[in-house]
Amino acid sequence: MISAYLRAGLAVLTACLLAPFAPLAAQEVVFSNVRVFDGTADTLSAPTTVVVRGNVIAAIGPDAAPASPEATVIDGTGQTLMPGLIDNHVHMMFNSLAPAEMAAPDMSLEKVMALSAAQSRAMLLRGFTAVRDVGGPSFQLKRLIDSGKVMGPRIWPSGPMISQTSGHADLRGPDEPSRRFSGKMSKAEEIWASVVADGRDEVLTAVRENLRLGASQIKIAAGGGTSSEYDPLDVTQYTLDEMKAAVDAASDWNTYVTVHAYHPKSVRRAIEAGVKVIEHGNLLDEDTLKLMAEKGIWLSGQMLVDSTEAMDPKRREKRKPVIEGQKIVWPMAKRLGVKLAWGTDFLFEPDLNAQQNAYILRLKPYFTPAELLKLVTSGNAELLALSGPRTPYEGRLGVVEQGALADLILVRGDPLADIDLIGDPARNFTVIMKDGVIVKSAAE
Template sequence: MSCMKFHSHDHAEHIPPASQGKILFKNCTIFDGINEQLDTGQDVLVEKNLISKIVPTGSTSFDNIDTILDCEGRTLIPGLIDCHWHSVVAALDMASLMNSDMTYIGIVAGCAAKETLLRGFTSCRDLGGATFGLKKATDNGTIEGPRIYPCGAFISQTSGHFDFRPPNYVPSNPGDSLDYLQRNGMMLVCDGVPEILKRTREVLRMGATHIKIAGGGGVASQYDYVDVSEFRLDEVKAAVDCAKAWNTYVCAHVLTDAAIRTCVEAGVKTIEHGNLASRETLELMKEKDPILNDEDAIPFPPGSPQQEKFEYVTNGTIATAKMAKEIGVKMAFGTDILFDKKLADKQGRFLSKMPKCGFTPYEALKMATSTNAEVLKLCNQRDPYPHALGVVQEGAYADLILVDGNPLEDLDLISQPKEKFIAIMKDGKLHKNMFE
């Protein structure tokens, strides 16, 4: 099988950062992202943007080391991965998003990207928004931020979860121009198989690593109800088949049992949320092998329709997560933070709460590292980052966090990045170094 590639300015490959030379993490305890057993007394050598050697401390003499970090037994873990992140809309309130020009939105998103990285999240799967420019700016070093696996625009049906058009925009005419957010790739509204095929292909053309659709009603949306099933089976299958032709996959925002079944039957690979799934549907998900992605709290005005929907949905979250674990459904970790900078600043706290859903600190950390990396890699040939992520292994990307303490014993350390993350490295570059 032969493969041809072409690259435009929007499809540029990842460019490693300017080398900081050889960096040695000396005498560290390693959580490799996979195994619960920690490896003590290890040296980790980073060259360019990769982990080149992991050896017992003192067993090898390294030459020409530019920077030595004496970890004194502290825990070195893989960079964290958020599998349901919104790079553009996490730090903006809804009113600002709806009424600001894209230059302002981009500047806010760029500033927020560095803050995300300094919370220890070195990679994210972005699940909706105009992120292609932000990804390009982080890849080429214009700004600091996590790796981004972008889906581009949310794809929604009319009156679906991602239909953010003004209230009086319907009825629409075939000749109407796209509204501002659609023109700038924040979301796209389409109906029927031909339209969903066109929009899916357009988003893939822009550089999406995967596709995000609305499979059912949601909480933050204005015009739908939680119980609504949205795209029909033939529409979802059209998006799935289109993505499959590009060697990638579709993920779906979906909450209710009926809508989950439609998406799973159509071949959707990851179910985002799934809060109201039944045991029978979870069994089907295990058979089909998608991945359930949890969500957490977003504040809505007291008494608002969104708050009522949120309370209804989240009543099922913990029970569903525990049942999914019991059945053996694969689960990934994601925060799904929207429209609230203060909440975005607490990104790590969402991970530290996983024991409430029945997960041990080890299970939570594995989920947020190597398991989430498996999700990132579902995009196959569309993967812009070819080396391993979410692990501390030779040959993997040097995405590393040095933690003051053992997060497998105290997961709350993850929620204190300013105090407890001594060093944060992404792509072989130290973005935080408290040794200096």
Template structure:
């Protein structure tokens, strides 16, 4: 059997989707008018009650409490349900979320085919946009954008860039030392990660990601939980190396974000010009203040020792790091609130399909800190403030994450009021009766 490679993967996916196109997708033959809906617009606490919303092609063309007429299209009576923007996840791993076990042991073919199936599941959970935080997702994004397969909009970082011994270096000690002109690891060859040391190598790997179509760049700026070699407390990359990546990204009109848990690593990244942080569970007061002063965003995850905790061997290096990391979760959320940081929600699910399926349930956990309307705002318009930092590299230029005239028609019709009961979003199969992305209805259980 011929082995799948990145070059022939798109063709393979095209064959796969010819047998698996979502039967629920309904292309609009004309305008769609939602009547009798209460609108959460993605920004404001108050619902727009008894509203009507017109969708023409892939855009919202009217939002009104006055009657609207639809000519040559269709009318959907919302029955007093809640119409809201599609949900978003600012830290998702398309290639890893639905693979069971060791993600780095899978070949490119399995990664992409499982990711394609997982993309439809993501959309059916009501997540119409995701920010992909590392991996060769460009073919997957292409088949979704071309309408060959159902899935969310993807803002892609491309390969995760790591220093030697960093969070994306999964080589074993027996694999080193290696020649300066070393061969690529299998994961590097597939475009999942890029190990780069020194300014020159960092510049090359950043430029390669941008050449592939990355909307932004991700560096591993500090220790991680799953990685085998790096302690959690270390900062990774020198200020000079980080600044080199930031300069190239800015030349392309976009930005660099860093994987960093600790105050030390985040401050190191900010000195290098980074203005976006992933995780940050171990920040302190000084770092939060610095983030506010520099307009540095943070994408946090509700990591706890609960039913969604990552199962790690008791007493292992990784389990010790996990416990240290989650001990700061409550403090990080409190500091993000205190300093009014630009805060985004993400899940970071990897290697656990059952956890990926709880994407909405994880979002609902933010009610520990926020009112329901604030939770929904974070996962709609507020996440999009981070997404839009891609500037001219934004693959979907235009307004999104909101229900207003001119915005993309990424919409959910919810059976109930999630502003009163945020747990509705934890059961999308039951409670999301219509799911629309880009003006196309992918789920409709009320007609």
């Protein structure tokens, strides 16, 4: 399995060499006459200067100046400099595949890698400079991005989602028997789409394997899902002992477990087991949200559309309570003081990818423009930092401040006055910088 994974990386590397990209790198970049949204304030700064040196923000202020006359100077008059966007719930390896492609007999990790590399580039050019991948074999894609062979955001990888038999990430076909009975890995497990693990021992092995390969956090399925074949929405998955096994193994590596869960029973069991983050939570009640607020448990939420053309009728029907629930949970969780993060969760619907920025705007009924921008910058960055020493990148993200990593967007206009600006990155993001490197410039 490892050799197949490495071969996939080499295949993508070859494709990248045939179609290279050339980001604009400079020792120093000066943004002059910009107003700054720093990721935490409710207002913009007065016009000022921001100096980027290497991959960090070196100075901010009207008197800030480059150390070298060779610096690249960008006049930001009338524009806003803000932190790069962060999507807290992505599936980098599977957001470019339709269900039929995933199930095709000729599907391979090499094909998944090639499609994902193209999508990662498009994601960065939408202004998303960092993402948390919560299910899929994104390790090699991350290495290619980090080495500069592929354009894309910083990735906090979870590795394959870990699921019980018949759970949310049991992606076997109807004719594929259990590995425990047949001795054969399923097709989904062969390409590391997911891992099926039952009992404390198998869960420990699955978690430790993901950590061995570079996971910054662990994702397990704790309840039913809308895109999965075998599990009704109301079911609870993994016993308390199994869930504690995942938490024990992750905490031994000084990181955390996040769980896919919608309803109170599965969430309460996860909290008892020591889980720190809940993905979705659309069916939670007020008492459970209060418990999360009291214990400092994060709610990583989305704001999904009712249906898309790619969905089959069964999935549309299955997700109806989830869609209705999200309209209740977001405002209630905010009111109760739950720690909130945001992500898109596009999976097997590649046509949705171009709408990534627009999905932020779906939260406009519940948040002010300043709250929304904080949510998708400093707020999501705070969640990324839960990985502790397993965080793959040194430095602070989600803010524009001296010493922070230089992941920045120059926005045409004032997004606090017109939040819709961030919904059209092609038109309104004139400069995108990741790690001190300009990957998009209006001057190009």
